[in-house]
Amino acid sequence: MPKISNKGKQMPASPIRKLTPYADRAKQQGKKVYHLNIGQPDIETPEAMINAIKNIDFKVWAYTQSEGNLSYRKKLVEYYNKAGYNISIEDIFVTTGASEAIVIALQTCMDDGDEVIIPEPFYANYNAFAWMSNVTIKPVLSSIETGFALPAISEFEKQITDKTKAIFICNPNNPTGYLYSYEELTELKKLCLKYDLYLFADEAYREFCYDDNKFYSPMHLDGLDENVLIFDSVSKRYSACGARLGCFITKNRKVIETALKFAQARLSPGMVAQIAAEAAVDTPPSYFERVNVEYTERRNMLVESLNKMEGVFCPNPGGAFYVVARFPVDDSEKFCQWMLEEFSYDNQTVMMAPAAGFYSTPGAGRDEIRLAYVLNKEDLANAMICLEKALLEYPGRKVKGESLKAKA
Template sequence: MPKISKKGVEMPASPIRKLTPYADKAKKDGKKVYHLNIGQPDIETPEIMLDAIKNIDFNVWAYTPSEGTLAYRTKLAEYYNKIGYGITPADILVTVGGSEAITIAMQTCINEGDEIIIPEPFYANYNGFACMSNVVVKPILSHIENGFALPSADAFEALITEKTKAIIICNPNNPTGYLYSKEELEALKELCLKYDLFLFSDEAYREFCYDGKEFISPMHLDGLDENVIIMDTVSKRYSACGARLGCLITKNKEVIQSALKFAQARLSPGMVEQIAGAAAVDTPDAYFESVNKEYTLRRDTLVGRLNAIEGVFCPNPGGAFYVVAKLPIDNSDKFCQWMLEHFDYNGATVMMAPATGFYSTPGSGEQEVRMAYVLNNTDLNAAMDCLEAGLKAYPGKI
């Protein structure tokens, strides 16, 4: 029998989706499952975006340019320049979701066997993207005790070798919700300039910053234009995960020209999605204000309920819509599966993502879970009732 590839064997499974069969079985058995495992917002997609799709009128559903339509890239430049990026449509490559932006960035900028430094815990699929691109991930550990603040510049510098080509950050962070400060980004800037590194910035959660905290992008830092690669998506900003529409942004002309060759190889991003994306740029500020207020309420509910449970610790995140919580359990993979397979409270259970999958360092995150506060407040409270009861009943509680 033919064998699958070495890469196929090594490709990691998603910690966010790997427990789905157990959730499906729980539902088949009649349990209600509260999904806190995945960042699928229940917030309504902006009406202006949906109306653009409903009003589409064309006779041929054609290819678009590999870099994306000029109309969409022009509207995107308008959006980014409103927040001070100072870019042109030529600095934008439209991608099929933020995931493709990340893989194209890796394949464009990093040679096989070269290294990228990523603060962990990090978005689990970075491991998968690195595997696809034959790139080596060098994790740098952040800690729940200080809210997952960025490690020191010295800690980063200790990991830099002749094979290091880039640093990746996600800001605000998935899975921790940590919002990086200007001082932390300035420290990364100095390292990137000193060692001639790329700085990849995943900004999928840019619109979700709380308590009046300011979002700072590497695009806002002087003297870093040739080093910065922004990777973005409409998925979270407009609650449009199914659109699969993202972009790569850089002022480095050599990078954008090389990235285009990878984009040409996959032909083009979708026409309908770009029509909707262009309309979405005109979403009123009131939409984001309302969404921000709702997520702040949900965050406060989830963090408050978690920290009220005996033995649980959860930092208060400054952005995104995730928390990582430390639980009094022996193993998060076992616990999350047990909650789906063997436990219910009033006919319901909770699906969470084991945090082990968001680390690259072996043994890390074994008592931690990631939760997405993408459910309404009533369901969040019900989920926390269920979790609290589950922790009391779990045989591996410590």
């Protein structure tokens, strides 16, 4: 029998989806499972977007241009320029989700063995994209104690070698929800200019900033045009994850010309999704205001509930719809699996994403868990009750650093 490649064998599995078989089994047993493990919001997709799908008017479902429909790209330029990005149509092309934009960026800017520095915890699939591209991720540890703020620039500098080609941030951050400040971005700018590095920013959560915090992008910084690459997606913005539509933005001409060769090879992004997303650009600010009020209330409730549980610590993040909290457990992966396999309260349980999968430093984040507040407040409240009960019952529970089990 022909062999699997080492590349395939060692390809990292998604930590967000890998507990799915246990969740499926729990459901087969009749348990209700609250899904806080995945960034699939329950928020309704804007009506204009749904209607655009229903009102399609074509007889041939054709390829679009590899860089995306011209009319959609024009609308995107409008959208980003309202946000102060100051881009033109040549600076942007449409991708199949932000995922594709990231893979293209890695291959456009980096050769085999080159390095990208990413504050950890980071979105787990970056590991997969880097692995597919033969790029090495050098993590810089951010700390739950500071709410996962940008680590000191000196920590980044320690990781820089002649193979370092880029710094990569996700802002607002998945998994931590941390929103980078203008000052933090300015520090990254100085670093990138000093060492001639690209600055990659995944901005899939850009519309979700709370408590009157303003969103800043590296695109707002002067003198960094040749260094900045932005990856975005309509998945979260319009609660349209199933559209699989993102984009790639840079003012660096050579980068975009090279990246377009990768875009051409896969022919084009989806046509109906582009028609719908073009309509979505006119979504009124009131939609986002309503959604942000909803997410803020959920976050407040989640953070408050978590911090009330004995031994749990959860920072209060400024954006996205995730928190990473610390739990008094021996191993959060075991705990999450146990909740699906062994535990139920009132025939209910909760699925969450163990944080270790978001770290690349071995052993880091073993007592942390990512929770996505993508359910309505009632479900979220029930999930929190479940979680609190589970923590009291869990055999691997530790309080004040000590395991009850070990004591017994």
